[in-house]
Amino acid sequence: MLDARFVRENIDIVKKALADRHYELSLDEFLKIEEQRRPLLRESEKLRNKRNVVSEEIGRLKAQKKDASKLIEEMKTVADKIKDFDENIKIIDENIIEFLLNVPNIPHESVPIGKDETENEEVRRWGKPRHFDFDPLNHWDIGEILDIIDFERASKIAGARFSIMKGLGARLERSLMNFMLDLNTSKGYKEVFPPIIVNRYSMIGTGQLPKFANELFAISGPEFYLVPTAEVSVTNIHRNEILSEKDLPIYYTAYTPCFRREAGSYGKDVRGLIRQHQFNKVELVKFVKPENSYDELESLTRDAEDILQKLELPYRVVALCSGDLGFSAAKTYDLEVWLPGQQKYREISSCSNFTDFQARRADIRFKREGKKGTEFVHTLNGSGLAIGRTVVAIIENYQNKDGSVVVPDVLRPFMGVEVISAR
RNA sequence: GGAGGGGUGGCCGAGUGGUUGAAGGCGACGGUCUUGAAAAUCGUUUCUCCCGUAGCCCGGGAGACGUGAGUUCGAAUCUCACCCCCUCCGCCA
Incomplete structure (x- = not known):
């Protein structure tokens, strides 16, 4: 398998490899999906960070026997949002891996170019x-x-x-x-x-x-x-x-x-x-x-x-x-x-x-x-x-x-x- | 096939809902001490991903306690499924 980042950053090398191998495989869809991933990941991580910070605060309040119900109420929606993001990311990841599993290795420069x-x-x-x-x-x-x-x-x-x-x-x-x-x-x-x-x-x-x-x-x-x-x-x-x-x-x-x-x-x-x-x-x-x-x-x-x-x-x-x-x-x-x-x-x-x-x-x-x-x-x-x-x-x-x-x-x-x- | 027990960091081993990436020990690495070594002592000790003009060093963040789902504001800790290992019984090469 090739590395997703390598493919993203070296499209021309991958395309040449596929052409040299006489492989019919388009990278367009991969690139489209792959670029959706990181923005979603960033959003998800931002929300997780919020959850971590607030949950810690809730724990502190509870330890002091103070009321935390407002914060808990607020956090309920956050958990759902995180779940939404993660489901989307998971689908994208599965698609990326499925695609990459079907991409052949890149021939070494010393490999003669030829059809069969x-x-x-x-x-x-x-x-x-x-x-x-x-x-x-x-x-x-x-x-x-x-x-x-x-x-x-x-x-x-x-x-x-x-x-x-x-x-x-x-x-x-x-x-x-x-x-x-x-x-x-x-x-x-x-x-x-x-x-x-x-x-x-x-x-x-x-x-x-x-x-x-x-x-x-x-x-x-x-x-x-x-x-x-x-x-x-x-x-x-x-x-x-x-x-x-x-x-x-x-x-x-x-x-x-x-x-x-x-x-x-x-x-x-x-x-x-x-x-x-x-x-x-x-x-x-x-x-x-x-x-x-x-x-x-x-x-x-x-x-x-x-x-x-x-x-x-x-x-x-x-x-x-x-x-x-x-x-x-x-x-x-x-x-x-x-x-x-x-x-x-x-x-x-x-x-x-x-x-x-x-x-x-x-x-x-x-x-x-x-x-x-x-x-x-x-x-x-x-x-x-x-x-x-x-x-x-x-x-x-x-x-x-x-x-x-x-x-x-x-x-x-x-x-x-x-x-x-x-x- | 039947009945139990268990899977935590390089290893051993704590930990049953709230600063626990994880006590303690061992090992390893570095410093002090020593002529040298040992002992003693202090410190360090994982990986993946994201962001930072930063693919290595640095800072911030997310994730990882067999795997996956679930409950919850919050899970190594609770629930379910699966996988693997161990013990006993049965069966068999």
Whole structure:
């Protein structure tokens, strides 16, 4: 969320941000409502002040056993007036917040301007796509040959876009979680294992609600949601907290399942593990001081890249352009891994700086040593990595002609085998 | 699911209608004292918003004692609803 005062005082910046994002949103109504607020607030506070002064006087008179009925009579109407003002202010406040909750973050100046993913900027590449002397298969074909992935039975259990990992496939999934968590914790990220069902405040805190309800799986009765990413659970760990400066930066890593409706992606990636309703992911989350957040984004991205490098998977880093940037992010690097089955780089990690956008929604602040007041922290997160897509990348990049898959060196201690082969 | 108890400042803990933003203690910070430290002692110790040509320091004001509503001239104190925590019983992974 943006700060109301910031929007009021920096209309041009906000308008440019919206235009760069290709967002259709008029600020006129907001400005109209917002400027009604403060005069009303001033009136209300003036009356409250009067009430406080007179009530004190009444108390004094009563203590002296004097008559105060005249003053009390006079005050009766004041209470009603205050109530009127406050009701109006409350309605205005609700409108302001509702509006602001639907305004996206302002892109950082370094974000390339562009309309959609075709205008994202490649920042760097690592590794070279392997040369195959046979036609590489898709992971779903290999999965079938090796009998390690079962989509058909998964659809019987749950439906489309679900999968069953079997045998060494399941073990690969588990090995990757452990490998990634071990690597991340060795770099100072604290491992946490949070709830994966959250309340609406958490979803508002990180920006999934109110705007993107149709992308979430909701549980009714008591209102709950399945998390689409560990970002939600982990960032909200510190919701409504004031951290002290010496606590920062805070680094967390978490494995969670993730749940996404994928409404509106009909026809996209209908086969395979790329786009599932339920998938596993290890996430990196940071809470940092504002002045460090862009450096922290670089190091967060490097930490995610390191996982791909250790797995020896070729990838590239892409800076998302303004039109492709997520709602809450000020800047995002996507890591795209090479998939021989598709002859394409595909997203496997997304690393973002949310600046104070989530912190303001979730009210996560910190206090500087020896300074008055508080500031919002900056929050960041990135996949480190999406497990399902890593499985895809490993199967496709490490495949042999007979369909067997070589296990990357770093995973062998976890897997207990060097090759995944049929039978 | 049934029965009780409780939510106050960084922490502990007073406070049941009128200078209580909140006693007292602890902690923290600063001063005095001391060669230094401890002890002793004095002082300071929250956040949000509004106004002041003043986004930091300063002055004034409003608000915040789990959350929200209500009663009242006036509420941390009374009423109602909700949330959370704890104890016991039952049930269950």
